[in-house]
Amino acid sequence: MSPNIASFLRLADDELVxxxxxxxxxxxxxFLEEDVAFSSIAQTEIGHARAWYELAAKExxxxxxxxxxxxxxDEYLCAPLVEMRLVDEWxxxxxxxxxxxxxxxxxxxxxxxxxxxxxxxLAEKIDREETYHRMHAEMWAERLREEPRFCEAVDELxxxxxxxxxxxxxxxxCQAVDRxxxxxxxxxxxTDNLSPLWxxxxxxxxxxxxxxx
Amino acid sequence: xxxxxxxxxxxxxxxxxxxxxxxxxxxxxxxxEAPNIAFAEAYAREFYGRRGESFALWIVPREAVDExxxxxxxxxxxxxxxxxxxxxxxxxxxxxxxxxxxxxxx
Numbered sequence: 533m534s535p536n537i538a539s540f541l542r543l544a545d546d547e548l549v550x551x552x553x554x555x556x557x558x559x560x561x562x563f564l565e566e567d568v569a570f571s572s573i574a575q576t577e578i579g580h581a582r583a584w585y586e587l588a589a590k591e592x593x594x595x596x597x598x599x600x601x602x603x604x605x606d607e608y609l610c611a612p613l614v615e616m617r618l619v620d621e622w623x624x625x626x627x628x629x630x631x632x633x634x635x636x637x638x639x640x641x642x643x644x645x646x647x648x649x650x651x652x653x654l655a656e657k658i659d660r661e662e663t664y665h666r667m668h669a670e671m672w673a674e675r676l677r678e679e680p681r682f683c684e685a686v687d688e689l690x691x692x693x694x695x696x697x698x699x700x701x702x703x704x705x706c707q708a709v710d711r712x713x714x715x716x717x718x719x720x721x722x723t724d725n726l727s728p729l730w731x732x733x734x735x736x737x738x739x740x741x742x743x744x745x
Numbered sequence: 746x747x748x749x750x751x752x753x754x755x756x757x758x759x760x761x762x763x764x765x766x767x768x769x770x771x772x773x774x775x776x777x778e779a780p781n782i783a784f785a786e787a788y789a790r791e792f793y794g795r796r797g798e799s800f801a802l803w804i805v806p807r808e809a810v811d812e813x814x815x816x817x818x819x820x821x822x823x824x825x826x827x828x829x830x831x832x833x834x835x836x837x838x839x840x841x842x843x844x845x846x847x848x849x850x851x
Binding site: 563564565566568569572664667668671674675 | 777778779780781783784787788790791792795
């Protein structure tokens with residue numbers, strides 16, 4: 533796999549899996565307004581996943597759906613951070629959301645300067661929506677700043693958040709959230725959370741293999 | 746709805762007005778519940794802005810809106826000329842058109 537394709541798939545898998553996890557709050561978020569906002573964020577993450585899958589699919593001669601749903605769980609390149617099922621713990625969900633969006637910004641910043649026009653254009657489009665995600669994440673982080681459950685969750689998830697980025701991007705994340713570097717929980721391995729998520733996520737598609745939906 | 750599902754802290758109702766195009770009057774879009782202006786702004790953007798349906802938004806705490814009930818002055822005298830429906834534009838328009846047609850054919 534070319535380094536380009538692998539990097540698109542890392543992004544796409546992160547966005548798809550996180551979008552899926554965030555969507556688990558639909559209907560049960562702490563209050564109605566937040567339910568709508570967080571569901572919408574989940575939906576745009578999945579939209580971004582589709583866009584990155586399409587770029588990869590063009591080079592691999594396949595399509596976005598096949599990449600999203602026809603691979604085995606251990607073929608996914610997502611970071612362990614996005615896999616965790618946090619659906620009954622809002623403070624942890626927000627801690628992840630905030631850490632992920634902050635890390636994602638650093639990654640998108642690099643892509644905005646890509647030599648590849650198509651990649652730079654897509655990054656720009658995605659960044660416009662991510663601006664809203666960041667605003668949402670920041671306002672929640674600010675509100676929960678002194679909430680012990682939020683602080684504990686940020687401590688717990690910090691090594692996972694570092695694992696979203698490449699080694700050379702990590703100092704920027706440390707700076708952005710004012711935390712020191714620790715040993716990252718790297719991409720490549722998966723948590724036990726991925727497999728049940730994959731079962732659910734691909735269930736319908738696997739029920740009729742090869743169908744055109 | 747927000748209160749029923751337990752918004753933490755004191756929650757405020759915000760009225761949102763939207764301007765569809767630059768220069769147009771703002772019209773009431775709806776209301777939402779949020780703990781502070783940062784949340785209100787984020788939710789208002791989400792509900793009234795993300796599809797490009799608004800040029801600008803006004804977000805106002807409902808408390809800040811002064812509601813006046815029964816604002817009319819009793820209409821006891823025959824003053825229907827004060828009302829828009831006191832005039833029939835139809836007749837005037839018909840006469841004007843006829844006049845214009847007559848002048849044009851001259």
